[in-house]
Amino acid sequence: MNEQELLAKGYRKYMGKEVDVFFNGKICAHSGVCVKGNPEVFNLDRKPWILADNATKEDLTALIDKCPSGALKYIVKE
Ligand code: SF4
Incomplete structure (x- = not known):
């Protein structure tokens, strides 16, 4: 999916220097894979809760690939 399609499906964009992260709270299964996997990037006590630049591109994309619901x-x- 490209950015327009993601936004049209209700994803919100969290911009990074190398990687933009998209999140759809309606799809999230609250498994915690993201927040446990890297609390520097995914922290629900912070606004914005996703800081894409707090991990390397490789670590960030590998973790997002583990999101079980497709919300990320x-x-x-x-
Ligand atoms: S890993 Fe995906 S499904 Fe799990 S809490 Fe994070 S966004 Fe939601």
């Missing part, structure tokens, strides 16, 4: 997506910038 990413787009790596050129």
Whole structure:
């Protein structure tokens, strides 16, 4: 999915330098994979709760790939 499609489906964008993260709270299964996997990036006690630049591109994308519901997506910038 490209950015327009993600936004149209209700995802919210969290911009990063190398990677933009997208999150859809309606899909989230609250499994906690993201917050347990990297609390520097995913922290529900903070606004914004996602800081895409607090991990390397590799670590961030590998963790998002483990999101079981598809609520987290990413787009790596050129
Ligand atoms: S890993 Fe995905 S499904 Fe689990 S809490 Fe995070 S966003 Fe929600």
